[in-house]
Amino acid sequence: MAKPMTMSQKILAYHAGKEYVEPGDLIFANVDLVLGNDVTTPVAIKEFEKIGIDRVFDKDKIAIVPDHFTPNKDIKSAQQCKMVREFAKKYEITNYFEVGEMGIEHALLPEKGLVVPGDLVIGADSHTCTYGALGSFSTGIGSTDMACAMATGKCWFKVPEAIKFVLYGKKTGWTSGKDIILHIIGMIGVDGALYKSMEYTGEGLKSLSMDDRFTIANMAIEAGAKNGIFEVDEKTIEYVKQHSTKPYTIFKADEDAEYSEVFEIDISKIRPTVAFPHLPENTKTIDEITEKIYIDQVVIGSCTNGRIEDLRIAAKILKGRKVKKGLRCIIFPATQNIYKQALKEGLIEIFIDAGCVVSTPTCGPCLGGHMGILADGEKALATTNRNFVGRMGHPNSEVYLSSPAIAAASAVLGYIGSPEELGMKGDEEQ
Structure with missing residues (x-):
């Protein structure tokens, strides 16, 4: 046997x-x-x-x-x-x-x-x-x-x-x-x-x-x-x-x-979650964040969250809204086909109208390689997978990890927050 x-x-x-x-x-x-x-x-x-x-x-x-x-x-x-x-x-x-x-x-x-x-x-x-x-x-x-x-x-x-x-x-x-x-x-x-x-x-x-x-x-x-x-x-x-x-x-x-x-x-009990610096295990739900954490940059993309569903969610939140003045929001579709699909659906136009920059597919921002490197003391919220010390640039910068929904809402708010703060209720059941 x-x-x-x-x-x-x-x-x-x-x-x-x-x-x-x-x-x-x-x-x-x-x-x-x-x-x-x-x-x-x-x-x-x-x-x-x-x-x-x-x-x-x-x-x-x-x-x-x-x-x-x-x-x-x-x-x-x-x-x-x-x-x-x-x-x-x-x-x-x-x-x-x-x-x-x-x-x-x-x-x-x-x-x-x-x-x-x-x-x-x-x-x-x-x-x-x-x-x-x-x-x-x-x-x-x-x-x-x-x-x-x-x-x-x-x-x-x-x-x-x-x-x-x-x-x-x-x-x-x-x-x-x-x-x-x-x-x-x-x-x-x-x-x-x-x-x-x-x-x-x-x-x-x-x-x-x-x-x-x-x-x-x-x-x-x-x-x-x-x-x-x-x-x-x-x-x-x-x-x-x-x-x-x-x-x-x-x-x-x-x-x-x-x-x-x-x-x-x-999984019905899981709430939107954010990983704080400098480890992915350092998590809090969006409800547990009691202070406003102001951010300098939002990154939406990567091998973790650069697929078409991710871009659709981000666009749903950014549509008709503007990225907070003084904040950079970088969006990079994960493949050329995803980029084309986003173009067909009008998502890229929504991102640009909101004040985002849209990049060619690349890993660059995720690992602090290029296109979005952080300066001393800056904070970023990213849909990437790692938030180690110096991951996206200067060793004194900080990286927080989240879903595209939280990232897009935070780009508008200027601090880490949820679409609910913009008056957007998520479907009770997906």
Whole structure:
């Protein structure tokens, strides 16, 4: 009789050619996709060249997306992108996305249909865990591992323990996937899931859109997790059918699978949540913020919250309103397609009329790379995923994290607040 396994265990076992794996096992597994960006790929290229081979394992199973410091912010970033561009050309990498067709990697790859349920994906970027929203095992790795994987199509893994999150109830008001994951990180801490798999299930998934799920999976690493993964349901299948022709496999956790912890969470009770400096676990609900925190900059976008639903919510709040005088509001759609959709729906015009600046898809503002760097003493509210010391600029600046709804309302108010303060009531039940 087969031993029970979690979703992550099953995917890892399948790709390692084993019937069963258990937490702590060291395995060597075949990967379905290897990802790199303009920061991590140059290091991987140097290591790849040391191996001394003249081919990659599969030109269709490598994706390279220059998105962190692009469009090139300086000479150094231009040199890095040139190295990546030449490597992609030399080895005929199918999924190389240059500026003009690129997007933020973790929004672009699902949109392009490059990840489907059951895949094993590695990426030289910590937020590769985003694709767990599709029922895949995806995790960040180092540039050396990326180099070896580009050469061999394999990577080593230590099988993680899993934490089960049973979600029930329905989102209410202005609550979004961002608020749910900030609530969870606030509850368990930034090391609460250290090297573990965060596995999501329960009837509450019906209330979560795919954009919500991408956001929640994206921030698994902010709880220290190896990966985040959602049980595949009708919404997942619908998304995959719209975006991909790749065959897929659904791996469902066994009912008697073992978890290190199980949390049951009523998402109808979760209120919009803000993470205060300098850790994502330092959370307060919007109702618990008793003083006015005035801000200098609002950033809406990133691999966490730059998808079309996020932009629609922001536009709904900004329509007919103005960004507070003296405050900068930067909006960056996560991909070119999302940008085009926002144009078609009139969202970009709403943003510009409100006094926002709209950027090409880039990671720049999120990591203090370019386009929105903070000065000494400045405060920013961002829909990004990290608020460490100096994350968006000067070490004496501060970053607060929130959902697009809270960010957009705060851009108008000039301080961290909610759409309710603008007289906008969220739907009681979404």
